[in-house]
Amino acid sequence: MFRSSASAARADVYVRITEEIIAAIEHGPGDWRAPWHHNGTSIARPSNLGSGKRYRGINTVALWVAAMNGGYADGLWGTYRQWAAVGAQVRKGERATTVVFWKQFESDGGDALEDDGSGRKRMFARAFSVFNVAQVDGFAPAPVATLPEADRHAHAEDFITNLGIATTFEGSEAYYRPSTDSVHMPPFDCFRDPASFYGVWLHETGHASGAKHRLDRDLSGRFGSASYAAEECCVEILSGLILADLGIAHHPRPDHAAYIASWLKVLKDDPRAIFTAASKAQQAADWMWIQQPQAQELAA
Known part of the structure; x- marks a missing residue:
């Protein structure tokens, strides 16, 4: 049961993010845009509110898509709890964006999910919902310095x-x-x-x-x-x-x-x-x- 539910959850994450990227590229007839095209400002370098770290890989692409669709001007993102922890409030009705955290399966040695038969650890994708700073009230982002x-x-x-x-x-x-x-x-x-x-x-x-x-x-x-x-x-x-x-x-x-x-x-x-x-x-x-x-x- 766990194996099938984990696989289904992972497949759901793949489909959800891929569909969002396809929709962004197909935005409007004759106006195909790719989310990896950007203006070079901070929105192109999405980072997490809680850790201060930059997102990587597919998460960067997913957040580029959301920024493109939402018209956001800043690359700061956080979960509902992370925004609440700094005294900010996600506005009612705002739509979250899915990001993925990859983690190894852990077991006591008897779980077949731990190894895929090739000696490599099995990974699973856990989805998180994040909101852009433009979707919250009560938070003022620090100005970002820009080189000439x-x-x-x-x-x-x-x-x-x-x-x-x-x-x-x-x-x-x-x-x-x-x-x-x-x-x-x-x-x-x-x-x-x-x-x-x-x-x-x-x-x-x-x-x-x-x-x-x-x-x-x-x-x-x-x-x-x-x-x-x-x-x-x-x-x-x-x-x-x-x-x-x-x-x-x-x-x-x-x-x-x-x-x-x-x-x-x-x-x-x-x-x-x-x-x-x-x-x-x-x-x-x-x-x-x-x-x-x-x-x-x-x-x-």
């Missing part, structure tokens, strides 16, 4: 350079070539603004993060295939995560519309697909941060 735009662009330049992925700036197309492990980009002047340039450069180095000698993702898919769409979705989420960290807007690429239909098909065919894409995107984001000098200094 020129400084943010300089940080983005350094961040991508520190990844150590060879880049050639020439021609009119942006792509990653696995055979030479190199990124190819149009020159800076070909882009409408710096945010677009860094967004595309980060997207292509995102593909490079999946090379066999790095994170070993499947990069063999051709355009139109499910594996190609899954990789593009992963890298788009990755770009959104890193650009949010850098305080830079993540604009849709000019070829964005060509990918939307394939993303939607993957999401509709498998409610777990967006969880997998977000998990791989978070893994790639973590890898990118580990390549930065400050991360290496902290490790030392």
Whole structure:
């Protein structure tokens, strides 16, 4: 009984969050938007009121969706109890957003749920309901300091350079070539603004993060295939995560519309697909941060 109820609860979380993401992308005829496109402000970096920590992976995507739909301007979220603990009150009628906390099954050794047969611990997803600061009364968020735009662009330049992925700036197309492990980009002047340039450069180095000698993702898919769409979705989420960290807007690429239909098909065919894409995107984001000098200094 416990096994079936746990599986049903987990499936419900997958379906609920996936349906919300699909609805956000399909918002309005001819106006397909992806929740990982943002303006680079604090709303793009959702954090928890109680812990002060940033949300990660699929939770970030789910909160991007809610912020997009609700028109929120701040990235602070908390449960009903967390808001009550600081003297704030969630307004009556406000709709909660689902986030997921992953935890290992615990047993006394006789529970078959503990191990999946491969020696790995079994995990289960527990859903929590959170509310944005814009949905409560009696709380004033602290102002968020923002670096000047020129400084943010300089940080983005350094961040991508520190990844150590060879880049050639020439021609009119942006792509990653696995055979030479190199990124190819149009020159800076070909882009409408710096945010677009860094967004595309980060997207292509995102593909490079999946090379066999790095994170070993499947990069063999051709355009139109499910594996190609899954990789593009992963890298788009990755770009959104890193650009949010850098305080830079993540604009849709000019070829964005060509990918939307394939993303939607993957999401509709498998409610777990967006969880997998977000998990791989978070893994790639973590890898990118580990390549930065400050991360290496902290490790030392």
